[in-house]
Amino acid sequence: MERIDVLKTYKIFIGGKFPRTESGRYFHVKNDTGELLANMCLSSRKDFRNAVVAARKVQKSWESASALNKGQVLYRIAEMLEGRKSQFMDELMMSGSSKIAAKKEVEQSIDRLIYYAGWSDKFQQIFSSVNPVASSHFNFSVPQAMGVVSVIAPNKFSLLGLVSVVAPVIVGGNTCIVLSSEENPMVSISFAEVLNTSDVPHGVVNILTGKRKELISHFASHKDVNAIIYCGHNNKELNEIEKLSVENLKRVKIYKRKNWGDQKNQSPYFIERSQEIKTIWHPTEV
Amino acid sequence: MSFPDLLKIPKIDKLGVQEIVNRFCKRSIKTSAKKHGLHLALSMIDLTTLEGKDTTDKVRRLCYKASHLHNSLQGLPNVAAVCVYPTLVRVAKKELEGTKINVASVATAFPSGQSTLDVKLSDTKFAVNEGADEVDMVISRGKFLAGEYNFVYDEIAAVKEACGKAHLKVILETGELDTLDNVRKASDIAIYAGADFIKTSTGKISPAATMPVTFVMLNAIKDYYKKTGIKIGMKPAGGISTAKIALQYLVMLNETLGYDWMNKDLFRFGASSLANDVLMQLQKQESGYYQSLDYFSKD
Numbered sequence: 001m002e003r004i005d006v007l008k009t010y011k012i013f014i015g016g017k018f019p020r021t022e023s024g025r026y027f028h029v030k031n032d033t034g035e036l037l038a039n040m041c042l043s044s045r046k047d048f049r050n051a052v053v054a055a056r057k058v059q060k061s062w063e064s065a066s067a068l069n070k071g072q073v074l075y076r077i078a079e080m081l082e083g084r085k086s087q088f089m090d091e092l093m094m095s096g097s098s099k100i101a102a103k104k105e106v107e108q109s110i111d112r113l114i115y116y117a118g119w120s121d122k123f124q125q126i127f128s129s130v131n132p133v134a135s136s137h138f139n140f141s142v143p144q145a146m147g148v149v150s151v152i153a154p155n156k157f158s159l160l161g162l163v164s165v166v167a168p169v170i171v172g173g174n175t176c177i178v179l180s181s182e183e184n185p186m187v188s189i190s191f192a193e194v195l196n197t198s199d200v201p202h203g204v205v206n207i208l209t210g211k212r213k214e215l216i217s218h219f220a221s222h223k224d225v226n227a228i229i230y231c232g233h234n235n236k237e238l239n240e241i242e243k244l245s246v247e248n249l250k251r252v253k254i255y256k257r258k259n260w261g262d263q264k265n266q267s268p269y270f271i272e273r274s275q276e277i278k279t280i281w282h283p284t285e286v
Numbered sequence: 287m288s289f290p291d292l293l294k295i296p297k298i299d300k301l302g303v304q305e306i307v308n309r310f311c312k313r314s315i316k317t318s319a320k321k322h323g324l325h326l327a328l329s330m331i332d333l334t335t336l337e338g339k340d341t342t343d344k345v346r347r348l349c350y351k352a353s354h355l356h357n358s359l360q361g362l363p364n365v366a367a368v369c370v371y372p373t374l375v376r377v378a379k380k381e382l383e384g385t386k387i388n389v390a391s392v393a394t395a396f397p398s399g400q401s402t403l404d405v406k407l408s409d410t411k412f413a414v415n416e417g418a419d420e421v422d423m424v425i426s427r428g429k430f431l432a433g434e435y436n437f438v439y440d441e442i443a444a445v446k447e448a449c450g451k452a453h454l455k456v457i458l459e460t461g462e463l464d465t466l467d468n469v470r471k472a473s474d475i476a477i478y479a480g481a482d483f484i485k486t487s488t489g490k491i492s493p494a495a496t497m498p499v500t501f502v503m504l505n506a507i508k509d510y511y512k513k514t515g516i517k518i519g520m521k522p523a524g525g526i527s528t529a530k531i532a533l534q535y536l537v538m539l540n541e542t543l544g545y546d547w548m549n550k551d552l553f554r555f556g557a558s559s560l561a562n563d564v565l566m567q568l569q570k571q572e573s574g575y576y577q578s579l580d581y582f583s584k585d
Binding site for chain 1: 576580581
């Protein structure tokens, strides 16, 4: 008897759980030839709201985890991804990548996680400074996590792009809510499964699938979100984000990069973009 | 008032109650109805601080919050009362002078209730003399579970007498009563002994207020009202921390006891963080943006 394939139900990732979207809606993901690949959750603003609550709840404890621990967690994500390489390659190939390109993208994603794991206890030294001041103070500046960051992930490079943006955010002690690639959201949910088995505390990364058009305004306007990272080129979307972010002085970071595979797209400056600089004036004797 | 006939108390079908309660959670309340509901919920809150570390300053802060919930929102109601320990009643009373906000005080060896009747009565009288408008007493759960219902009844009646003009809320501490049948029995005993309000929990034991427990208590109130025409109030306390849950309680109240009970004289929420969540929802209705606690006063 011929076996019936068991197809995966792709759900969203909020607070370490995989719920369906609260709205009950879904959309079709198709490949280049128009073949249906999967039904994906069409997340609503309420899913986003729930994700922000989850991200806020865990932010302080994630930020105060030791740098070593954060690095270990990132390294663990890389380990888990390595073990599931073929699954991710299959998913990338389903949506049109060649085998060579898919292999490269997965391997680069793993390497990028290792790269940022290594930076976990080093970026602080690079971005800290001791500042000369005229008064009798010891004056120094140190980077600090911004808090909760919303991320509009790149449409192309659905895995590598996501990893390249999320890894520097979380290694710096932030928590995030990610809107995955609209074109190929499947890998992002599989990546969520990897996160969920990698000692990442629940809520540190939350991943939604859905339409930019519907969700961007909420990603940009929610007052409990401290910063937003936007990957793309659509000026109308950019304009909307800038406008709504003013409401609570959200920090807006824009990545217009096209090729996330380029080695130039990994550097400690990606970490710095979701850090605040805190300056301390410590009195000293005259 | 006489002792309730315990044999006539209806048995509770736990699964049935859960089913009914689940249905209360599925009502869709939007826009203007939601706003009305949220305002109502705000006006029913007993803003509470019951911690060993409470200081006069903490109580003053809470009282200020009670009378100035969120100044940037227009037309907000005040909360119903501020709930504190007896020793802090005087502070709260002074701070709330000139407002319509009541001062409620817990009494009778709160939260355990493990003390002698003398101590409990003098505790109550002290709170009332300090100016408490409402007294929240705890029942002796140990005695109740041991089947000494008369003892529990007499104790409530004695405290009621000691309250004088102050309103008496009787805390059943349902988290320690184990079954819904016990909750119903304790509700009836408290109502017949003279409670003006029955209240679920101290907030010190988990689970605190739950919807099934509240539903059973509302039905005890309903049966008493049918029998005597007297309206008893209800106060779920502890664990109601979001506007969404508060609205579900109001739906349950409306569909169980009716609109007559939908005011602060007959229904209260014992909560501390609920107020901020309701305010965040109201502000969201107003501005269209999801809010952050960073922009609201700390409790």
